Amino acid sequence: FSAKQMDLPLEGKKVLITAGPTREQVDPVRYFTNYSSGKMGYAIARAAAGMGASVTLVSGPTALEKPAGVMFIPVESTDEMFHAVMKEYPEMDLVIKSAAVADYTPRIKYGEKVKKKNESWSVEMEKTTDILSVLGEKKERQVLVGFAAETGNLEGYALDKLKRKNLDMIVANNVAQEGAGFSVDTNRVVIYKKDGSAKEYPLLSKDKVAQEVLAQAMELMPL
Ligand code: CTP
Numbered sequence: 335f336s337a338k339q340m341d342l343p344l345e346g347k348k349v350l351i352t353a354g355p356t357r358e359q360v361d362p363v364r365y366f367t368n369y370s371s372g373k374m375g376y377a378i379a380r381a382a383a384g385m386g387a388s389v390t391l392v393s394g395p396t397a398l399e400k401p402a403g404v405m406f407i408p409v410e411s412t413d414e415m416f417h418a419v420m421k422e423y424p425e426m427d428l429v430i431k432s433a434a435v436a437d438y439t440p441r442i443k444y445g446e447k448v449k450k451k452n453e454s455w456s457v458e459m460e461k462t463t464d465i466l467s468v469l470g471e472k473k474e475r476q477v478l479v480g481f482a483a484e485t486g487n488l489e490g491y492a493l494d495k496l497k498r499k500n501l502d503m504i505v506a507n508n509v510a511q512e513g514a515g516f517s518v519d520t521n522r523v524v525i526y527k528k529d530g531s532a533k534e535y536p537l538l539s540k541d542k543v544a545q546e547v548l549a550q551a552m553e554l555m556p557l
């Protein structure tokens with residue numbers, strides 16, 4: 335290897351990262367979302383840019399600063415994220431889906447604010463598109479990496495997603511564990527690859543986890 339390749343191991347590679355929550359509107363003043371802060375995905379975007387990749391970050395709403403040197407595509411809903419990701423996908427070498435995508439969206443989006451005239455309000459929800467599953471179906475040369483946020487049976491659920499969504503690798507974390515999951519700056523993950531290998535990490539900073547995720551994904555990429 336030349337010194338350059340060692341410093342910039344992702345030079346010439348196009349990497350797509352999704353991050354943050356998605357937001358599903360029910361009326362002009364209300365929405366459904368989740369606790370994702372976006373920190374894990376932004377850390378991966380920064381790390382990939384630092385390794386020389388050409389990085390596209392598709393992000394739901396977060397309080398974070400846009401990382402320098404990445405192409406930034408802000409989105410709100412799952413549907414917007416889906417369309418942004420599908421447009422970029424054919425060009426990509428590596429896709430890392432760390433976003434916490436809303437699984438359901440209100441069936442009806444009211445054009446006007448819903449007034450509190452009734453004693454209760456039931457909002458009917460319908461499933462959103464599973465973006466990662468569609469990417470898995472349409473996969474060509476891309477290396478596809480998913481995340482799995484679980485509160486139990488980490489291995490079982492993660493391996494099921496790895497297989498069902500046709501992924502090359504999945505980063506599983508137990509979000510009920512201290513120091514892992516949403517909002518905090520640390521994470522504890524297990525990385526499963528489609529060859530059956532599993533690697534368990536101790537509690538690390540999200541920046542360190544990002545380096546590891548990229549190092550493991552790089553092993554799956556053609557040179
Ligand atoms: N994902 C996605 N589109 C969705 C839901 C999830 O692309 N509509 C992706 C996430 O970005 C993540 C992976 O799928 O990389 C797993 O997300 P997770 O919420 O853990 O799994 P689900 O398949 O949604 O199943 P469940 O929430 O029931 O565990």
Ligand code: CA
Pocket residue numbers: 435436437
């Ligand atoms: Ca989900």
